Amino acid sequence: MLISFDKKFLFIHIPKNAGTSITNVLTPFAFDPGSKKVNNILNFPFDYTQRKLKFHIKKRILLIKSPVGIKLGISNSGSLKHAKAVDLKKILGKNLFDNLFKFAFVRNPWAKEVSNYEYIKRRKDHPLNPLIHFHSLSLEQFLEWKISKNYKSPQLNFIADYNDNLLVDFIGKVEDIDRDIKKISKQINIDSEKVPKLNSRKQPYNYQEFYNSHSKKLVEILHEKELKLFDYSF
Structure with missing residues (x-):
C-alpha cells in the first residue's frame, strides 16, 4: 500500500500486479516536499508533519495486534504492504478512509495464475x-488444488468487503x-508528464500457451466474479 495525505490517495497493492513499479512512480508524491520523511512504523511514506495522525494510526496498529484487534477480524496485522482495503478501513478509520481517493490495479486472471x-x-x-516441487504439480494440478481449498476471487478480496x-x-x-496511471494522476492532481511510462517491460512468455481447455476452465471457476466485474477474456 501507499498513502498520501497531501494528495489524498491510497493505493491498494494487490500482489503480482505491477504494484512495486506503481509504488516507485508514486512514492515521490507521497512525501511531504519539505521533510521527505518515511514512517518506519507503518512502512509507507506519508506527510510527516501530521504527527497527530501518525500517533492515531500507530495506536490503531497496536490495537489490532491485541486480543481486541483479533475480535475486529483484521486479517493482515503484520506487514501493510499488501493490506486489504477492508482492513485499511478499520486501521485508518471510516472518515479518513472515505476521504482518500482509493485505487488498485488488477490483472488478467489467466496471466496472473501463470505468473503466480x-x-x-x-x-x-x-x-x-x-507443495509444487514435492508433488511435481503442473499448473493445471495447482489450479485444481486451489479450487479444492476454496481459493476464489483473490484479487477481489483485496478491494472489496466481505x-x-x-x-x-x-x-x-x-x-x-x-x-x-494518467487517469489517476489527473484525479490526484499530479502532472502526468512527470510520471514515467511503465508498460515497456514485456512478459517473457505467452500465458495462453500454458493452458488447455480444462485448465482454462479452472481459472474461470477460480476467478468467476473477477472475470465478469473486470471484463477479462482469455
Whole structure:
C-alpha cells in the first residue's frame, strides 16, 4: 500500500500486479516536499508533519495486534504492504478512509495464475513452493488444488468487503497501466508528464500457451466474479 495525505490517495497493492513499479512512480508524491520523511512504523511514506495522525494510526496498529484487534477480524496485522482495503478501513478509520481517493490495479486472471505459479516455483522460501516441487504439480494440478481449498476471487478480496462490495474508487488494469496511471494522476492532481511510462517491460512468455481447455476452465471457476466485474477474456 501507499498513502498520501497531501494528495489524498491510497493505493491498494494487490500482489503480482505491477504494484512495486506503481509504488516507485508514486512514492515521490507521497512525501511531504519539505521533510521527505518515511514512517518506519507503518512502512509507507506519508506527510510527516501530521504527527497527530501518525500517533492515531500507530495506536490503531497496536490495537489490532491485541486480543481486541483479533475480535475486529483484521486479517493482515503484520506487514501493510499488501493490506486489504477492508482492513485499511478499520486501521485508518471510516472518515479518513472515505476521504482518500482509493485505487488498485488488477490483472488478467489467466496471466496472473501463470505468473503466480512460476513465481512460487522460483521462490524456495515461498510457503507453497514445497507443495509444487514435492508433488511435481503442473499448473493445471495447482489450479485444481486451489479450487479444492476454496481459493476464489483473490484479487477481489483485496478491494472489496466481505459481501463483495467494492471499497475503492478506481480500478486500473495492468494491461493498460500507462493509460490508467494518467487517469489517476489527473484525479490526484499530479502532472502526468512527470510520471514515467511503465508498460515497456514485456512478459517473457505467452500465458495462453500454458493452458488447455480444462485448465482454462479452472481459472474461470477460480476467478468467476473477477472475470465478469473486470471484463477479462482469455
